[in-house]
Amino acid sequence: MRIGLLGTGPWARAAYAPALAGHGSLEFTGVWGRRPAAAVELAEEYGVRAYDDVEALFADVDAVAVALPPAVQAELAVRAAAAGRHLLLDKPLALGVAEGRAVVEAAERAQVASVVFFTTRFQSEPEEWIAEQAGTGGWFTARAQWLGSVFTDESPFAASPWRREKGALWDVGPHALSVLLPVLGDVRRVAAAVHGPADTVHLVLEHATGATSTVTLSLTAPPAAAGADVELRGAAGVTLLPRSAEGAVPALSRAADALVTAARTGRRHPCDAAFALRVTELLTEAETLLGKDVG
Template sequence: MDDERGGGMRIGLLGTGPWAERTHAPALRRHEELDFVGVWGRRPDAARDLAERHGTRAYEDVDALLADVDAVALAVPPAVQARLAVRAARAGRHLLLDKPLATDVAEGRAVAEAVRAAGVASVVFFTVRFRPETRAWIGEQAARGGWFTARAQWLGAVFTGDSPYAASPWRREKGALWDVGPHALSVLLPVLGDVRRVAAATRGPGDTVHAVLDHAGGASSVLTLSLTAPPAAAGAAVELRGAAGVSVLPESADEGAVPALLRAGDALLAAARTGRPHPCDAAFALRVTEVLAEAEALLGGAAPGGSPAGR
C-alpha cells in the first residue's frame, strides 16, 4: 500500500482507554503528516465516542480498519498488543507500538518476527527516548564510555495517587517491573550495552522491584522500580559513574506525553520512508522484554497485586 495520500501516512488507532484518549488520539490528530483515519476498540461505544471527539471514524471490525490504513498506533494492554501487532504486520501495516512490547517473550518474539518478515517499519513508544534532552544525553554518554556502574530509579505513584491508570488490570497484575522497567532499560542499554545477565532481583514495598544487571560493556547497574511510591517521592533519575566522573540524566521539561508521541510519529514516518530501523524498534523492545522476563523469573511468585505500600 502506498504510504502517501493527501500528503500523509494513513494511520489508525487501536485502543480506547485512558492512554489512547489522553495521548494517542490527540497526537494523531495533531500530527501534520499523519492522516488519522479511524479508531477501533474492544468496546465499540468507546470507539465511537473517541472518534467523534477527534473528528474521525469508528470501526467495528479491526480488519476493515487495517484495509484503510498504511499504519496503526496501538494503545492496548501488552497481550492484546502482541496479537494485534502480528495481525497488522502480516497485513503490511507499519507499527507505532507501546511499551512493553509484550510481557511474554514468545509473544514479543512473534511481533518482532512478523515485522521482519513483512518488512514493515516499527517504532516502540518508550516515552523518555523521544524527549530531545534524553536523546542528546544518551548519545553523549554512549560516545564517552568507560562507565563503571549506574543506578536508575523509576518511582511512580500510580497506585498511591490519583492516576487515571490505577485501575489498569495489566498494571495491577504485572506491576512496576513491566510498566516502568522498559523506560529504565531504554535509557541504560544504549549507554552500557546489552544485559549479559540479571544478577539478582528482589521485591520491596508494594510492587517495588530492585534488580542488578550485568552489562556487556563491563558495567553493572541497579534498578529500583515502583508504582506504589508515596506521591511526594515519585520521579525518575538515572546516574552513571565511571572514568569520566558522574553524569546524571537531565530533567526534561514537563511537556506531557503528546509532544513525545508526535516525535515518535516522525520516527515512524522516517523509518517507513528510508527502510532504516529506528533504535527503538520491535527488535529492541523484544530484548527489553527478554531482560524483564529474566528478572521476573528471579522474583518468583507473589506480588504485585496492585496493593499500595502500607495498605
C-alpha cells in the same frame, strides 16, 4: 501516511489521539476499540471514523498505533503486520518472549517498519543526553530509579488490570532499560532481582561493557517520593539524566516522526520491535529471579 488508532483508554485519549491528530505527516484515519461505544466517542471527538471491525481499519490505513494492554497489543500487532501495516507500538511490547518474538517476526516477514514508544527515548533533552553518554563511554556503574504512585484516586491508570497484576517491573522497567542499554550496552546477566515493599523490585544488571547497574522500580511509592532518576559514574565523572518539561504528546509525535522515516527509508529505528523484544527478554529473566526470591 494514513494511520489508525487501536485503543480508547486513558493513554489513547491523553497521548495517542492528540499526537496523531496534530501530526503534520500523518492522516489520522480512524479508531478501533474493544468497547465500541468508547471508539465512537473518541472518533467523534477527532472527526474520524469509528471501526467495529479491526480488519476493516487495517484495510484503510498504512500504519497502526496501538494503545492497548500489552497482551492485546502483541496479537493485534502480528495481525496488522501481516496486513502490511507499519507499527507504532507501546511498551512493553508483550508480556512473554514468544509473543514479543511473534511481533518481530511478523514485521520482518512483511517488511514493515516498527517503532516502540519508550517515552524517555523520544523526549528531546533526555534523547540528547543518552546519545552523548553513549558516545562518551567508560562508565563504571549506574543507578536508575523509576518510582510512581499509580494506584491512587488521582491516577488515570489506577484501575489498569495488567498494571495491578504485573507491577512496576513490566510498567516502568522498560523505561529504565531503554535508557541504560544504549549507554552501558546489552545486559549479559540479571545478576539479582529481589522484592521491596508492595510491588517494588530491585535489580542488579551486568552489562556487556563491563559496567554494572542497579535499578529500583515501583508503582506504589509514596506520592512525595515519586520520580525518575538515572545517575552514571565513570571516567568522565558523574552525570544525571536531565528532567524533561515535555509531556507525552510531543514525545509521541517524535516517535511518529521516527516511524514515518523508517517506513520511507527502510532503515530500522533503535527503538524498534527487536529492541523492545530484548527488553521483554530481560524483564522475563528478572521475573523468573523474583519468583525464586518469593520461594
